[in-house]
Amino acid sequence: MKRFNNIALIGLVSSIAIISCKKYESLEYQVGKPLTIANQEQIDAYNPLKSYLDSVKYPKFKFGAAISLSEYVSKGVMYRLVNSNFNDITAGYEMKHGSVVRNDGTLNLTNVNNLLQTASKAKISVFGHALVWHSGQNATYLNKLIAPIIIPGVSQPTWDLETGANFETDAATNYEYNANAVASFTAAGQGAGGTGRALKITNTSVRTQDYDVQLFVKLPNAVVAGEKYELVMDVKADNAASYPTQAHVTPGAYKHWDFFGTISATTTWAKYTKQITVTADMATSKTIAFNLGKTATSFYFDNITVKKYNEKGSGNAGYSYFFTNPTAANYWTAQVVHSLSPLQNGKEYTIKFAAKGSVAGNIRSELQSTSDYSNNAFGTIALTTAWKEYEFKTTTTKADRNNFVISFGDYVGKVNIDNVKLTLTDGTANLIPTIDFESGVGAWGGYGNGSTRGLSAQGEGYGGAQDQIIEKTADQKKTLIANAMKSWISAMVDTTKKYVKAWDVVNEPMDDGRPYELKTGVGRVLPADEFFWQDYLGKDYAVDAFKLARQYGNASDVHFINDYNLEYSIDKCKGLIQYVQYIESKGAKVDGIGTQMHISIDADKAKIEEMFRLLAATGKLIKVSELDMGLVNKKKTPEATVEDLTKQMELYKFVIDKYFEIIPANQRYGITIWSPLDSPVSSFWRAGEPIGLWTEGFVRKPAFMGVSEALKGK
Template identity: 55%
Template sequence: MTESTAAFIIDQQVVDAPIFKNIKQLNMRHYNKMLLGSMVALAMASCADDSKLEFDVEKPETVAIMEEINKYEPLKSYVNRAENPQFKLGVGASLADYNAKGLIYRLINHNFDEMTMGYEMKHASIVQADGSLKLNDVNDLIATAKEAGVTVFGHTLCWHSGQNAAYLNSLIAPEILSEPAGPTWDEVAGVNFESDAASNYSVNANAIASFTADGEGADGKGRALKVTNEAVRTNEWDAQFYFSFGLSMVEGEQYELTMDVKADEAVNINTQAQVSPGNYKHWDFFGAIPATTQWTEFKKVYTVTASTATSGAIALNLGKFATSVYFDNIVLKKYNEGGSVASGPISAGYAYWFENPTAGNFWSCQIKYPLTGIQGSKDYTLKFAAKATVAGKIRAELQTSGVWTSSSFGQFDVPTEWKEFELKVQNTEAGRDGLIFSFGDYAGKVFIDNVSLTADGSSTNLVADSDFENGIGSWAGWGGSSTRGLSAEGEGFGGMGIPIREKTPEEKREIIDTALKTFISGMVTNCKDYITAWDVVNEPMSDWPDPSQLKTGVGKTVADDEFFWQDYMGKDYAVQAIKYAREFGNEDDLLFINDYGLEGADQKKCKGLIDYIAYVESKGVKVDGIGTQMHVTLGVTSIEGIRDMLTNLAATGKLVKISELDMGIRPEGASENLKTSELTDDQHRAMGAFYKEIIDAYFELVPASQRYGITLWSAQDSPAKSSWRADEPIGLWNAKFERKHAYTGVADGLK
């Protein structure tokens, strides 16, 4: 296509924009100059030869095609308003593009009655981090549309995607009961020297032990122990004071030693690890203990090393100074796994680990915990803590041995620091006999701790060996080998540091119900003066395994903007959404439930949606219409399925709206849809013919009184970087605002 012909091919509705008028004028001037030059050249040639010259230049085929397409009037002019008084021809739009009053604004105003925002009226766009509603852009849209005489269809009030999930999840997060109190330690041994009966301290032959007078202890009231070395010895360990604690320390354990100490002269007292008093183990234990002439408290946390493992006593070396040292309130504590710190998860107790050196298929490396009594059609909750040496993804499932079918909890990201997980799945088959963690496609080492598997309605943990504090048992439990086993003590999960209380399902239901009411009431009240039709509930039905059931997030890896209201509010979530839309909107607002994939050949999803709407209405609310998203593909989607769907929807007696019609194309035998640049003119014509066939079926099968309208989901072809059907020819116009055969197909269907 040459520059001189471009202005004649662009849709006349867009040419009305000033920028294109200027282009057209420039091109016409360029064309006139070319024409004048040609005439001069022709005249000069006639001087050389007065014989008649005849020229027959054939019009380019692309120009001829576009001229035929551009003879069509604006799309909305083809709607027979007498026969379809309430019918609205709509289009999906971007709020920002329309409010800018540019080319899209002009195209929509010329061709459509109504528009639906693709994203900007959804929960995530409106609800802010604090729960407030940001409606300025929506109000600007309403004002712009009202001025142009284009209606706005409200989309959407309750959906699982496009949600401010971070805010919603914060509402149902566990309740913080109190501020963290710091690490919690179990006392192993202690002595305050108030009783002569204590036997866990002693001295060697060169040290003299005695008690101070009452009132000379660290607290100024009781007594303390006085240990005297009368002469400087050859070695510091020639005079020692022992404090024993009667256990054999294990590598990785953490201990906290505290004591009150002073001396007649300032000294630093080195420590030794000993298996028992006088039985040397290692030269350093808790480091040096400083003592001044005033009582001071010494406190230090020590992690047991391989060199100090099996220690049962600490020796304080006094041999290098001739003085007296005073001790009081000596306490040794071991870190308690139930304790926590405010800074986040910490290590404590034992964990279970499994390792895969090289990534492959996810099922090539698995651990299994055997289960019995797993029920079908039952929700199960899996909780655990996990961390990894290398961040990566693993997955969990309930599996049936032999046939290897499973109900998956989904794939999840394991970070390098401890993280708590709560995953859910609806188990589809009774007799599952194993909890499986699959990590064959992950390379690294994973630790898990505090595993809990419970059935819905029960608090019984089906995993007996769940915290690994009593080992891992045989392979009938968790099992061990060179690639899996029990961690060292101290490597387990110790908690998140803040005492919490999980909200009950009833509390969560009430909280989420209130959040839904707040959003719907705010949106509908704000928009009711202009928006009188709403997509209230969007995409309620499942895709797999049973499209007759509600969609759920249980067992799935949920995206950051996904929040499944139905998982908290139950089957009546749509009842509540419709009730709130009716309560806060206009009395005669039209309220729709909308879904995709209803044109499937088996009609299971379509019939499931119709049954669900019947259930919703049985609860005392009215659904005015059903929206069918038709993201069809020529070569895949059958007209028979579309006709069956329209017949079934029409039989409900409700308004029927084709809510998001767009089209891709896939040649026979291909596995992927064609990209825009790959289409031939014949394929474009075939897409136009399919549009006509679909719209013809709508007008044939849906009675006039039930025809709310048809919304084309994309005016233009999808850009290559789009998140929706990227680089596919889904528009009625191409990226340059040139009409396509799809335009004529829609127009012919509307006639």
């Protein structure tokens, strides 16, 4: 065996030697690179985009990118990509009103200043986007400015004797006493709790009748039968004593024996609380009489409060039913429901209830059939932030209506309802037995998009006396919103003017359906971040905005008006041009027009050319302000074909070529790529679509080559 192994080894070595001595001959066949690799190498061979611009010929031309502030200031891959390929950046959101303005109207510019300083060091200019827009606003703050004044529905005011400057003044307003009473104020620090003063009434001897010595507390309004009131006050006496109360129409004009019960006072301060329901015998009274004549001592009173019982602020307002919605969606995505026995067909029903919202807004109510979810609508409930009573009617058109439904999926906030009563219009029986929720929520339930619902806390119910709601006039609202615009623009522009030399002053003013008119929020339920300045300031809102930007910025700043779909709707393009003419007729200056161009690869090329010709004819600077490009029917990234990406490349090149061909050289301000990367599926903007020049993984796409070819020699 050993010998066999040696022979085999010698043969193997000989074979290797013979092969090693043979001359090398190359094979004729060669393996080529895969086409996809070759194509990618061709794209990757291009230089950074901005290198193709003739900086001598166009020294001021802005080739920009929209960025996320956090991605840019972190100086990661996106920072390096943008700095290599672009000379200008636009913050997609972080310079808008909603990002900067706090709920008290002050500005938080920390993030903006970080962006400006980072860009300045990188020698990248920053385009200001956008000063006045309807979206991306701190609507909470702006709506609070114009909200109605609400006077709580408490029938009687609160009196606290700490406010008394002297006895004569108090006696002339809220307090009186009869001739046998000796009245004064205690020294400071002798009131309830060892602070302030208290009212001191002395009875010098025991009287025949307790009413021979009386203190009167006068109410500004007469009480009404059925109303509920609460008396709260601090009392004590030098000697323990009890004394009754009477109802008087005016001081001394007796009406009823017992009003707020009999009070027992000791030698230390104690709080007395009494709740009553006004009887017919008490009605029309406006005075509480304290009868002090049976004990010879000094009586002390402090912190006297009379309020409606079951009213907000009293701590005894009872319960209500609440439901909340965290985010806006379709109105039917969050609902509360009370199941019913099937209602009669062809009958008119009436719903009555009280409701309020944490913010103003609209919810809806209806009678519904669970069999097919058809309904008869009661209508829209326009909530205010104060309790308000509502009444609606509807007639049933099916015999199986068996749910009362309130829909609130498009309302963001908390809603309280109380005192719900559903009846036949010509009947009295309530078909919703919970009524006031004092005994729980009963058959109420529901579902929704993260919504919650349930029984409110004690004291959050509706007491029956409505708050007084004083709406601001149109002129008052106009003044408040004009001041808010001035405060915002002046602070933002002045603070950033060292770095920011150009602004979208007004963004997206024109209506899509009526392209020669301004957008409006009237008649719509608005998302939480929308506020239409023009609905309060009128057509001149843009005039004011441009004048303010000019007043508080640099004299040489460039000011744009910007809108979308100008290449899709030529009428909208013409409407925007007409509005620019109107703005300038009112004395403001508009330097440029921005066209957003969020397009798809099937865009109408003839309309793109027509748009550029119309814009060029204005003589204004023209900017392609937000260029990005999707596929047909919003096709997602994994579905994109080679043909799709080739068409995208060609259209990117077409748009840039036509911009340089049609827009005169002295009007070419620049082009901004709105989405350098393809959009992630989690994005709010064209989610999951391959709209960029790079993939999400920072790989150049054919679109990068199309833009490069268009920029060459420009």
